[in-house]
Amino acid sequence: MNYTTWEQRVRKVEPYTPGEQPKTDKVIKLNTNENPFSPSPMVEKVIKEYNEDALRLYPDTRAGLLVDALAKRYGVDSDQVFVGVGSDDVISQTFLTFFNSDKEILFPDITYSFYDVWAELYRIPYRTVPLKDDFTINPDDYKCDNGGIIIPNPNAPTGVLESLDTIEEILKANPTSVVVIDEAYIDFGGTSCLPLIDKYENLLVVQTFSKSRSMAGMRIGFAIGSKKLIKYLSDVKFSVNSYTMNPLSIIGGAAAVEDEEYFQKTTQEIINTREYSKKRLTELGFTFPDSMSNFIFASHKKVPAKEIFTKLKEQGIYVRYWDKPRINNHLRITIGTKENMDKVFEKLAEIV
Numbered sequence: 001m002n003y004t005t006w007e008q009r010v011r012k013v014e015p016y017t018p019g020e021q022p023k024t025d026k027v028i029k030l031n032t033n034e035n036p037f038s039p040s041p042m043v044e045k046v047i048k049e050y051n052e053d054a055l056r057l058y059p060d061t062r063a064g065l066l067v068d069a070l071a072k073r074y075g076v077d078s079d080q081v082f083v084g085v086g087s088d089d090v091i092s093q094t095f096l097t098f099f100n101s102d103k104e105i106l107f108p109d110i111t112y113s114f115y116d117v118w119a120e121l122y123r124i125p126y127r128t129v130p131l132k133d134d135f136t137i138n139p140d141d142y143k144c145d146n147g148g149i150i151i152p153n154p155n156a157p158t159g160v161l162e163s164l165d166t167i168e169e170i171l172k173a174n175p176t177s178v179v180v181i182d183e184a185y186i187d188f189g190g191t192s193c194l195p196l197i198d199k200y201e202n203l204l205v206v207q208t209f210s211k212s213r214s215m216a217g218m219r220i221g222f223a224i225g226s227k228k229l230i231k232y233l234s235d236v237k238f239s240v241n242s243y244t245m246n247p248l249s250i251i252g253g254a255a256a257v258e259d260e261e262y263f264q265k266t267t268q269e270i271i272n273t274r275e276y277s278k279k280r281l282t283e284l285g286f287t288f289p290d291s292m293s294n295f296i297f298a299s300h301k302k303v304p305a306k307e308i309f310t311k312l313k314e315q316g317i318y319v320r321y322w323d324k325p326r327i328n329n330h331l332r333i334t335i336g337t338k339e340n341m342d343k344v345f346e347k348l349a350e351i352v
């Protein structure tokens with residue numbers, strides 16, 4: 001390319017569009033899959049007690065307290081854990097580290113809409129693999145020679161969970177590619193593929209504190225995998241920016257991981273409300289793929305999703321809608337408190 005101005009040289013990309021973030025005292029916010037409960041009370045406690053020097057000094061580049069807490073919780077060695085500023089940061093570093101411009105990577109055609117943005121940004125060729133009509137994946141479609149694969153499990157925005165057998169089938173067929181399983185929503189009743197990391201050196205499992213641990217604002221995500229994968233990931237991260245994890249996220253995150261009881265209690269409550277919501281939505285004439293996440297991807301038999309989305313918004317209820325092929329008649333509704341969900345069903349009953 002023969003550039004003559006600085007502007008021609010700019011790395012141009014169509015950015016990711018995040019969901020709206022209105023103030024929650026004004027609306028019922030069910031559009032970005034946040035958790036309706038507060039973080040563990042231990043998080044607030046450790047942050048309040050924290051020595052002010054922590055803010056004056058540079059943070060621990062290793063985020064040791066957090067990494068060690070995660071290693072203990074998930075039964076792995078500390079050098080099998082990588083932390084980042086939300087799982088967005090972790091996955092973006094993954095793309096940068098493991099995927100290259102000369103080999104194609106694969107992901108589902110209906111999936112987290114950041115993947116194609118990173119692929120474009122880092123000049124990684126990609127192919128989207130169509131989901132089946134019921135929004136499940138066909139493992140036979142995932143064959144990649146020395147490239148990469150990324151699949152969220154459960155998938156977003158569908159909420160559909162794939163079995164460990166399906167994930168393992170993909171791993172068996174792809175020994176020369178790094179396989180990333182994005183488990184942002186795994187804690188809401190799914191089975192994590194973490195036990196497979198001992199068997200597959202090329203498997204990286206990514207999770208987040210934004211959903212099941214109610215800490216989206218703290219920005220903490222992590223990856224667990226073989227020591228080799230984590231070393232490569234860390235080397236790239238330390239070559240970009242070593243001080244990414246702020247001290248409050250490090251101590252707050254560690255405190256949250258250690259409060260297993262609170263984590264179990266709040267995730268179970270969301271699961272219960274999700275199952276209740278499935279029943280209510282069905283009664284109202286909605287259909288949806290069975291969700292194992294903290295949201296439901298619903299469409300109505302008679303009323304178009306866009307119309308429902310607009311009317312709910314007018315009533316101060318925010319859900320997510322995408323004007324994209326195959327999903328433009330669906331709404332993704334985050335599971336909030338039971339009280340808020342009842343308000344949503346009340347409004348929906350007036351609309352549909």
Ligand code: PMP
Pocket residue numbers: 085086087088089112152155156182184207208209210216220221
């Ligand atoms: N993966 C998936 C599938 C998601 O839906 C999200 C949330 N938008 C993320 C990753 C990123 O979450 P966070 O950066 O807050 O950890």
